[in-house]
Amino acid sequence: MDRFEYIEARLFEGENYIKRDKNVKIYDGDDKTQFVDGEVVLTTHRILWGKPGDIPKGLVCLSLHLFYIFCIEEESGGMFGLGGPKRIILHLGPTIPGKRPGPAVVSPYHFVKFSFKDGIDTAFYKALNEAVSAKAWEKPQQVTASVDLSPSSLTPRPSVAPVNSKIRSGIVGIERSIEEQHRATDQSISVAFQDLKKLMEKAKEMVTISKTISSKIREKQGDISEDDTVRFKSYLMSLGIDDPVTRDAFRSDSEYYMGLAQQISDMMVAVLIECGGIMSLADVWCRVNRARGLELISPEDLLNACKLLQTIDAPMSLRKFPSGACVLQLNSNRDEEIAKSTSQLLEENGFLTPVKLSQIANVSVLLARERLYTTERLGLACRDESIEGLAFYPNLFLKKV
Amino acid sequence: MAEISWPWQYNFPPFFTIQPHSETRAKQLEAWQQLIAEYMKASKKSTIDIRESQNSPLFHNASINRKLSSEALLTILEDMAKTGRAAPIDKSKNIWEVYWHSLDEWGNMIYSWASNNGLNNSVCTLFELQEGDNTVGEEFHGLDMNILVKALKTLEVKGKCELMEFDDSQGVKFF
Numbered sequence: 185m186d187r188f189e190y191i192e193a194r195l196f197e198g199e200n201y202i203k204r205d206k207n208v209k210i211y212d213g214d215d216k217t218q219f220v221d222g223e224v225v226l227t228t229h230r231i232l233w234g235k236p237g238d239i240p241k242g243l244v245c246l247s248l249h250l251f252y253i254f255c256i257e258e259e260s261g262g263m264f265g266l267g268g269p270k271r272i273i274l275h276l277g278p279t280i281p282g283k284r285p286g287p288a289v290v291s292p293y294h295f296v297k298f299s300f301k302d303g304i305d306t307a308f309y310k311a312l313n314e315a316v317s318a319k320a321w322e323k324p325q326q327v328t329a330s331v332d333l334s335p336s337s338l339t340p341r342p343s344v345a346p347v348n349s350k351i352r353s354g355i356v357g358i359e360r361s362i363e364e365q366h367r368a369t370d371q372s373i374s375v376a377f378q379d380l381k382k383l384m385e386k387a388k389e390m391v392t393i394s395k396t397i398s399s400k401i402r403e404k405q406g407d408i409s410e411d412d413t414v415r416f417k418s419y420l421m422s423l424g425i426d427d428p429v430t431r432d433a434f435r436s437d438s439e440y441y442m443g444l445a446q447q448i449s450d451m452m453v454a455v456l457i458e459c460g461g462i463m464s465l466a467d468v469w470c471r472v473n474r475a476r477g478l479e480l481i482s483p484e485d486l487l488n489a490c491k492l493l494q495t496i497d498a499p500m501s502l503r504k505f506p507s508g509a510c511v512l513q514l515n516s517n518r519d520e521e522i523a524k525s526t527s528q529l530l531e532e533n534g535f536l537t538p539v540k541l542s543q544i545a546n547v548s549v550l551l552a553r554e555r556l557y558t559t560e561r562l563g564l565a566c567r568d569e570s571i572e573g574l575a576f577y578p579n580l581f582l583k584k585v
Numbered sequence: 586m587a588e589i590s591w592p593w594q595y596n597f598p599p600f601f602t603i604q605p606h607s608e609t610r611a612k613q614l615e616a617w618q619q620l621i622a623e624y625m626k627a628s629k630k631s632t633i634d635i636r637e638s639q640n641s642p643l644f645h646n647a648s649i650n651r652k653l654s655s656e657a658l659l660t661i662l663e664d665m666a667k668t669g670r671a672a673p674i675d676k677s678k679n680i681w682e683v684y685w686h687s688l689d690e691w692g693n694m695i696y697s698w699a700s701n702n703g704l705n706n707s708v709c710t711l712f713e714l715q716e717g718d719n720t721v722g723e724e725f726h727g728l729d730m731n732i733l734v735k736a737l738k739t740l741e742v743k744g745k746c747e748l749m750e751f752d753d754s755q756g757v758k759f760f
Binding site: 535560561563566567568569570575576577579580581582584 | 593594597598599601602604605606608609612613616650651
């Protein structure tokens with residue numbers, strides 16, 4: 185808003201009238217201003233705004249030089265663009281020193297909006313774009329220089345482009361430029377997040393749509409061939425939406441956890457078999473979230489879901505070792521088996537530390553330690569604590585004699 | 586220093602850590618008790634000072650670099666005390682007497698020796714029992730005086746002997 189200046193509504197030398205429009209409101213950035221229901225006149229150099237009838241009479245009105253404008257965009261009205269765009273957003277360059285007084289001395293925004301009550305006249309919008317890109321003010325003026333060398337008032341054209349004329353000095357200048365940078369980053373961040381939110385909302389919508397469609401397909405099984413169903417599903421998959429179980433989709437938490445537990449059990453069976461039947465919960469969490477891609481779950485949710493694994497008859501269960509370590513374990517993977525295989529390894533190696541076992545059996549040190557403890561609990565190993573650390577030996581106490 | 590044949594456990598590092606598994610621990614403690622008794626017997630010692638235990642090769646196997654910690658030793662000795670094979674002498678449980686025979690067994694051993702040598706109804710000094718020529722070759726020869734007295738006291742309770750005090754030494758009369 186601080187780029188506007190008060191001036192009598194007269195054309196400069198070499199300035200030409202282009203177009204006009206009525207019922208126009210001005211916004212300073214996102215804020216409303218007192219300037220409503222006015223008339224707008226577009227010239228080759230400026231945009232003039234005045235109360236209806238003021239401009240033709242040549243009374244004082246608001247004027248914005250076109251050289252401030254470096255970007256023009258339309259703002260859509262509703263979410264689905266109902267009724268067409270109503271506002272034009274003008275992004276403005278920094279204020280040029282020596283400007284005439286205007287309605288505002290400073291403004292926090294670097295853009296203004298013109299709101300058209302009756303929708304944007306496409307011809308006006310086009311003309312504005314053309315006028316800005318034509319840069320009539322940069323063209324040498326046909327009139328002889330002698331007339332208008334008097335500065336400021338009559339020459340709308342500064343000698344340099346607005347972007348290059350950032351003549352700011354002193355601490356205030358530095359502070360302002362820093363502030364400006366902050367604002368720009370802030371804005372871009374908030375815009376980015378808005379997009380993300382919209383994306384998530386849309387994703388949910390898509391899931392519901394896909395669900396309704398697939399249920400319809402199921403109803404009309406005769407009419408639509410199996411192929412179509414499969415193809416439709418593959419489309420959805422390619423969109424990246426594979427019906428993730430999300431929290432909002434369920435009414436109560438326990439239902440959510442049940443669903444999650446089912447998902448975990450389906451997913452982890454193969455992984456667990458591959459890893460020797462046991463996996464620490466931290467690793468499980470990573471695996472699950474990597475598989476989900478979006479809609480990540482928290483460690484707490486995972487823990488709660490894993491606690492429910494037994495209630496849904498999953499082939500695996502959550503196991504808490506006496507040391508406090510939590511693991512996901514296949515039900516077929518019993519302690520006796522672990523102890524047996526570990527004691528075999530003990531026989532082969534003479535003795536084992538958790539680190540050594542973790543290298544041999546290719547499991548984490550934490551799990552290796554738990555395996556050794558389990559073996560010890562079943563009397564198949566005995567421990568040796570010394571300054572060298574904890575090691576386990578075959579249980580000769582019970583074996584010999 | 587006494588030379589005994591060390592059991593296989595002595596060179597087995599876990600032997601020097603008290604095992605948490607109950608069954609294993611029972612075996613381990615048993616092995617330790619046998620080893621301690623054997624060692625004490627061979628070295629003719631009857632007391633163990635826990636604070637100095639680690640200087641003894643019994644509790645410190647330098648070849649495998651393992652030591653039995655004081656706490657572990659205390660556990661073993663307390664377990665021995667349950668079966669009457671050891672007893673603490675001081676209240677802080679630092680010094681322990683170890684009996685490779687129980688006091689009862691010692692008493693019976695002395696009594697049968699006395700009976701065999703026709704010493705019933707006669708008096709002999711404790712020094713005679715401990716160091717006398719007659720007892721050479723007996724197991725209680727050179728036995729610690731405190732233990733000897735305790736063993737005789739068990740006999741006294743059964744009415745098989747009576748301890749008596751002389752001016753500067755103690756004697757015993759067998760019945």
